[in-house]
Amino acid sequence: MKLRPALIASVIGIYALSIAASIYVGVRLAGHLPALLSSGGSPYFQIWNRGDRYSELGNYGAAIREYDKMIAMRPNKVEGYTYRAIAEYHAGLYDRSIQDDTTGIALLNRREGILEQGAPAGMTYQDQLESVPNSQARLYRNRGAVYAKLGDITQATRDFKQAIALEPDEPAYYGALSSLYRRTQQYGLDASNWKDATVNVPDSAYCWTYYGRAQYQLGNISEAVLASLRAMHLDPKLAAPKFNLALCYAVRDQWDLAEPIYREAIALGDSRAQANAVKMVRNGREAHPNSQALRKAEALLGSP
Numbered sequence: 001m002k003l004r005p006a007l008i009a010s011v012i013g014i015y016a017l018s019i020a021a022s023i024y025v026g027v028r029l030a031g032h033l034p035a036l037l038s039s040g041g042s043p044y045f046q047i048w049n050r051g052d053r054y055s056e057l058g059n060y061g062a063a064i065r066e067y068d069k070m071i072a073m074r075p076n077k078v079e080g081y082t083y084r085a086i087a088e089y090h091a092g093l094y095d096r097s098i099q100d101d102t103t104g105i106a107l108l109n110r111r112e113g114i115l116e117q118g119a120p121a122g123m124t125y126q127d128q129l130e131s132v133p134n135s136q137a138r139l140y141r142n143r144g145a146v147y148a149k150l151g152d153i154t155q156a157t158r159d160f161k162q163a164i165a166l167e168p169d170e171p172a173y174y175g176a177l178s179s180l181y182r183r184t185q186q187y188g189l190d191a192s193n194w195k196d197a198t199v200n201v202p203d204s205a206y207c208w209t210y211y212g213r214a215q216y217q218l219g220n221i222s223e224a225v226l227a228s229l230r231a232m233h234l235d236p237k238l239a240a241p242k243f244n245l246a247l248c249y250a251v252r253d254q255w256d257l258a259e260p261i262y263r264e265a266i267a268l269g270d271s272r273a274q275a276n277a278v279k280m281v282r283n284g285r286e287a288h289p290n291s292q293a294l295r296k297a298e299a300l301l302g303s304p
Helices: 005-015 027-037 043-056 060-073 078-090 094-107 111-115 125-130 132-150 153-166 171-183 187-200 205-217 221-234 239-251 255-267 271-287 292-301
Strands: none
Touching (some): 078 132, 094 111, 153 171, 239 255, 239 292, 271 292
8 A cells, every 4th residue: 555645744744853852862871971980070070060060951151161171171082072062052053063073073083082082991992992983973973963953964964874884783873864864755765774774773673663664654564564563572562663553554444453552552651652643643544534444543542
């Protein structure tokens, strides 16, 4: 069964990942915590903590001033540029944010930058060198998000692809690239992106869920069913793939299969996933106004 283009576009909009909301996921834990554990409470890390507190409070100007101090104290340490770029992004200083991410990427190509990475005491230079791809991948993803915010889709796509190449087992990078493909209505590329994700991160329920959605968006219902089942197997407590699977059955007018799965998903209590499921069903009804299964699904799910 093929879904009409208008429905596909609507589905894309519902499930579009928010770049602004997901930006810089994982940077704090992966970069900051090891450094703090080995810092002994030095003035440098006290400044870092103050900058982070200001950022958490939304006082990005004050945070930037603290990160300025970090960079002045240790200009070869990548974390100062990374966290200042985050604050600059949120302050709307996009050009400066891009420059700081670019500086961080370049630092990690030089020995002095590699040696200054925040890392537990006792790590060898080889250990630190092996952590460079992970650190650079985050910087590319961060910079790509800024380019996307500015509407430079070409450069954003390059950066997200580079992040994936450096760290192919991080699902968030596929999600970032997916958001661009959906934004530019490149649905086939979106499905290919998530297919790559399932190959590189085969145990990620998140990747299989979004691969299933991408196949549904293309009208490949049988493939969407298989992907949703795989996601459910990997994480039985995840509501989203259950809603996906139930929708596939409902679109086929197989209410006897769809209803129990909808009820299982509802019982998990994920209000966001259920709200999205309602919107998906309503869009499905636009494409299939005579579908009794979709009408029943909308009644069962209620209002978002």
